[in-house]
Amino acid sequence: MKLLILGGTGEARDLAKELVARGEHVVSSLAGRVARPKLPDGEVRVGGFGGPEGLARWLTENDVDAVIDATHPFAERIGANAAEAARATGTPLLRLARPGWTEQPGDSWHWADDLGHAARLLPVLGERVFLTSGRQGLAVFAGLDLWFLIRCVDPPEAPLPRHHEVLLDRGPYTVDGERALMERHGVEVLVTKDSGGAMTAAKLTAARGLGLPVVVVRRPQRPETASVTTVQDAVRWIGAQEKGSPA
C-alpha cells in the first residue's frame, strides 16, 4: 500500500512511525508553515498541492492507495480539499483526530464559535489575556484595549493588539510551568482552541487551579468521512483496506 498522511500533528507523526515500522510505503505531507518542523519517519513532502484539484492530481500521479487526514482539528481547508480529492479519485479517506477537551468540575469555560467570537467575549472576562490560539487570525484581537501574552511556535502574523508580549515556545508544557507563567504575568483569562490532546492540556489544569476563566474556541465542522481518534484504530483501518474489506 502507498499511503499519504496529511500531517502537521503529533498523531500524524505517531502514525507515520507505526506504519513505517510495519513496512508500509508512507508519504507524510506538511504545509510548510513552521520554520523548523518536527519531521515524521518515512518520506516527507512539503507545501500545498494547489487546492483539491492539485491534490487529486497528486494522488493519481503517485498511485496513492489511501489517504489519512491527520491534520489539526482547526486546519479546515485541507480537510475539505482531502474529502473532495478523495471523492474525485475514488481514493479511500480516513480522518484521524484526537478528541476535543471536556470541561471538568472547577472549570469556568466560555465556548466561542470562532476567534472573532472569542475576542467579543474577552472584555468582560479579564484585562490580562493569555492567548494560545496559534499565530494565525490574531487580527480580531488587534482592536482590544487589553494586554496579551501571545504564545506560539513561530512569530505571530500582524496586526497584533497594541499591548502585548510574544512568547515563542512549542511545548509540551507542565502544569507547574503553566501556573508559574500565568502567575508571573498576572494572567486573568486564557484563550485556547479546543485542540484536544495531552501536549498542551496543562494550561487548562493550571487555569482551573488558579480559578481563571477560559475561552474555548469550538472546532469547525469537517466533512463526513470514516474517522477514528487513535493511531491504533487508524492502523486497523489501513489493514482492512489492504485486505480489500473497507471498514
Ligand code: NAP
Ligand atoms: P488550512 O487552512 O486547512 O490549509 C490551507 C492550505 O495549506 C491548504 O489549502 C493546503 O494548500 C495547505 N496545507 C494545509 N495542510 C497541509 C498539509 N498537511 N500538506 C500540504 N498542504 C497543506 O491549514 P492551516 O490551518 O493553515 O494549517 C496548516 C498545517 O498546520 C496543517 O497541516 C495542520 O495540520 C497544521 N497545524 C494547524 C494548526 C491550526 O490551528 N490550524 C495547529 C497545529 C498544526 P493547497 O490548497 O495548496 O493544497
